Amino acid sequence: MSSDQxxxxxxxxxxxxxxxxxxxERLGVPYDWHNIEQDEKARAYxxxxxxxxxxxxxxxxxxxxxxxxxxxxxxxKMVRAAGLK
Numbered sequence: 001m002s003s004d005q006x007x008x009x010x011x012x013x014x015x016x017x018x019x020x021x022x023x024x025e026r027l028g029v030p031y032d033w034h035n036i037e038q039d040e041k042a043r044a045y046x047x048x049x050x051x052x053x054x055x056x057x058x059x060x061x062x063x064x065x066x067x068x069x070x071x072x073x074x075x076x077k078m079v080r081a082a083g084l085k
């Protein structure tokens with residue numbers, strides 16, 4: 001799945017997903033949210049990318065690079081490296 005912005009895959013009950021969403025919002029970085037509990041294609045993508053696991057958040061950058069369950073520091077570093085902030 002490609003986009004000109006970040007795609008974040010997660011669930012509503014995931015604390016790490018909420019934390020990553022807050023960080024992106026604080027940085028002013030737009031993203032597309034995909035709830036894997038409601039979107040079968042999104043769930044299948046997460047399972048494929050994570051080799052059979054439903055690891056969330058799975059965050060996909062415009063260049064196709066992927067972060068899975070990142071810390072705030074890892075996510076912010078990647079956002080800045082991608083030139084999104």
